[in-house]
Amino acid sequence: MYNEESTHYESFFADGGWKYSFWREWWWHRRHFVRRFGIPRGARVLEAACGSGFHTHLFNRMGLNCVGVDRSDTGIRWAREYYPGHKYYCADVRKPLPVPPESFDVVVTRGCGLYHYDLADPNVHETTRCLMRYVRPGGLFVLIIVTNLSGRKPSTGIWQNTLDDYRNHFAAFTSRYTVDWHGGVAICGAWKTESTVRGESPSRRPEDAAVTEEREPVCAAAG
Numbered sequence: 001m002y003n004e005e006s007t008h009y010e011s012f013f014a015d016g017g018w019k020y021s022f023w024r025e026w027w028w029h030r031r032h033f034v035r036r037f038g039i040p041r042g043a044r045v046l047e048a049a050c051g052s053g054f055h056t057h058l059f060n061r062m063g064l065n066c067v068g069v070d071r072s073d074t075g076i077r078w079a080r081e082y083y084p085g086h087k088y089y090c091a092d093v094r095k096p097l098p099v100p101p102e103s104f105d106v107v108v109t110r111g112c113g114l115y116h117y118d119l120a121d122p123n124v125h126e127t128t129r130c131l132m133r134y135v136r137p138g139g140l141f142v143l144i145i146v147t148n149l150s151g152r153k154p155s156t157g158i159w160q161n162t163l164d165d166y167r168n169h170f171a172a173f174t175s176r177y178t179v180d181w182h183g184g185v186a187i188c189g190a191w192k193t194e195s196t197v198r199g200e201s202p203s204r205r206p207e208d209a210a211v212t213e214e215r216e217p218v219c220a221a222a223g
Contacts, residue, residue, distance in 0.1 A: 020054055026062065029055070032187055033108070034062060036180075037140060043105040048093045048131055049112035053079025053086070060086050067104075069097055094127050101133045108142040115145050116158035119169040128173060128190075135192040143188040149181060161186070175202040 033039065041063035050056045050068030052075045059066035067087040070076055076090040089098050093112065109115070109131065114124050128141070135141055143166075152160040163179050163186070170177040170190045177190040195202055 022058070025055070025058055029058065030062065032182060032185075033142065033144070034064075036187065037106070037142065037189055039064065039106055039140075044103065046097075046099065046104040046107045046131075046134055048107060048109040050079065050088065051075045053083040053088060055110060056086055056088065057083035067099065069093065069099075094123065094130060096130075097134065099134060102136045102139075104134050105136060105139045106142060107131050107135050107140075108144065110144045111146065112143075115143060116161075118153075118159065119161055119165045124169070125172060128169070132173060132190070132192060132196065137192055137194070139192050141190045141192070143186070143190075145186050145188075146184055147181075147186050148184060149186075171202060173202065 039045075043064050045059055045064045045066040047056045047059065047066055047068045048070075050070045051072065053068050056066050056068030056079065067089070068076075068079060069089045069091050070079075071090065071092040073090050076088050079086075079088045091097050093109070094114075112127075114121075114127050118124065132141055145161075147162075148160045149162050150160040151162045151165075163181060166179045166186055166188050167177075170179070170188060174190045174193050174196045176193050177188065180187045193202075
């Protein structure tokens, strides 16, 4: 299914992919990404599955130091042409990336296709494990993804994963995580704790994770 989607996205990104309102996306991510997680100006951010580069560009305009990576050669070519001045890499997020491990304060992925399906699938777990490699100790992995929380899992089409699905997924990687939902979008944050760095199994149970509409920042937020 992932390979089939990749073929679709090559064609999709040839015309720039999704069409976004710059200011709508600015304010949404300022509230639900930057302020929610207390991400400071100048933070080193890796956007995994960046598509045609819109949000990598947006995050840089917001004062972050963001690098984009996507497996779509078409999407990366579009990003370099229409959102120049930033770093983009064409690479599969499930495999080693052309950036140093533990070199980012935040790794964020928005709508990455793998997370639209079975979050217990070994391929999805391996993707999260790979992306966590690039988060510095104490840093943060953020997943932003559309779901109506109904739990519907059709044989064709994307799954509508529940909050418990996200909790169970991230509980496998860290003892410190949060699973939130706002207006049709799940917003999940997983911190790279000492046990994550050592590769130990987290001791925290999924039901202990916070589920809130807003959370206190962990450091000074960007203005």
